[in-house]
Amino acid sequence: MTDTPETLEDRARRTAVEWHVRLTSGAVSAETAAAFAAWRRADAAHERAYQDIAQLWQDLPEPLLADRRRRLASAKRRRASGVLRRGWSATAAASLLLAALAGFYPDYLQHPLADYRTRIGEQSSITLADGSIVHLNTDTAIDVSINGNERRIELLRGEAEFDVAHDAARPFRVAAGSATTEALGTRFVVRYDDNGGAVTLLQGKVRISQPSAAGAQTDSATLQAGQQLAFTADRLGTPQTAELSSADAWRRGRLLMNFVPLKQVIAEINRYRRGPIRLLNDRLAEREVNIAVDIQNIDAWLTALEQTLPIKVVRAGPLIFLRS
Incomplete structure (x- = not known):
């Protein structure tokens, strides 16, 4: 498969972050410096990417720079006092790199084995085996399980719109955390992060259920078209009137x-x-x-x-x- 310009740009920026962390985390050997220089010369995109990262650190507001200086000074004091074990530089650099990559590329680290996913800024549409269509918004991941008894989607993170094909014999359910939305012939949007989410009904009817906090029963609510319900890890909200023009504006x-x-x-x-x-x-x-x-x-x-x-x-x- 041929790399797109966006893929090449992302790769150059990720490598630039790696080099910046490596070069600023401790002593740099002559071999490392030579390898870095060769990487910069290899492609104009490499040079641009590194200049962007270097400029970023120079232009950060003073509070952020002061915090970074405090962290580095604290690390140096601990190293000087012998608290840090040998090999700290490599460990610290790896931690800083992971933090940097998580900051710029959090979607690369989230649910890499999901059945379907989009990265930040991407959207896609998927036609499932039953004929239902799923529209994935930015930074979204889902798992799909369709069998003879049930059609089940697990929304791992992000936001998706579901246009459900009618099949009376196989319920269509979307699980998002502890909340499960069952379609009753419908089109709806589910949004979810680790703290909770919301279901917005565009057409038809859905039933949302969740184990109660006490665990002895299941809480549930039914939405009519034009309503939205928010939920947390342990509580369903109450149906509210939704602004439908805003709810799925991302599809346009x-x-x-x-x-x-x-x-x-x-x-x-x-x-x-x-x-x-x-x-x-x-x-x-x-x-x-x-x-x-x-x-x-x-x-x-x-x-x-x-x-x-x-x-x-x-x-x-x-x-x-x-x-x-």
Whole structure:
């Protein structure tokens, strides 16, 4: 299979992160320095990727840089006092690298063996063996099990819309954590992370069930079209009226949010960006806004945001900071 430009860019950036961690975590041998120089010369994309990472560290706001300096100073003091065992540098570098990769590429580390998955910024549609269609949103993973008695989807993380084919003999169920949604001939959206999620019914009817906290019985609720129900690991919420135009706007490449704090908007947008946007001002975070964002052109929205509100957009490599 031929690599796409996006794949090559991701690979160059991941390797650049590895090199930066390796070069800043301790003494560098002549062989390592030579290998690094050869890697940079091998491809212009390598040089660009490393410059982006190096610029990122230089441009980080002072609080983040101060925290990094404190961590490095603490490590040096422990090493000088003999607390650290031999080989600490390699272990520390590996830990820093894992943290760096988790920050830039969390989707690469999540559910690598799932039946179907999308990475950050990707969306895809899958037709199952029974004719049902599953639309996967950004950073989503599912497992699929279809047999003679049941059609069962496990939403491991992320968000998916289900357009269920009618089959009276085989119930269609979506498990997300401890909550299970059973379709009664329908189209619905389920969103889930480790802390909980929500079910939004676009058409038809669904029944949501979950073992009660006491474990002696099962809690359940039935949704009608146009309703949404949030859930946590141990509790079902109550059905609420949903804004259907916003609930599945991502299927049309849009994000629509009305009268919500900017911090909530940024958290949603960050689901679609590998380099996260960070707010540097608490008052700014609480400011209510209305947005309509093209998922494929988030930078244009950031430019418009800077032009219409008293907000400064600071770009630092793959990271973006917002301040008043």
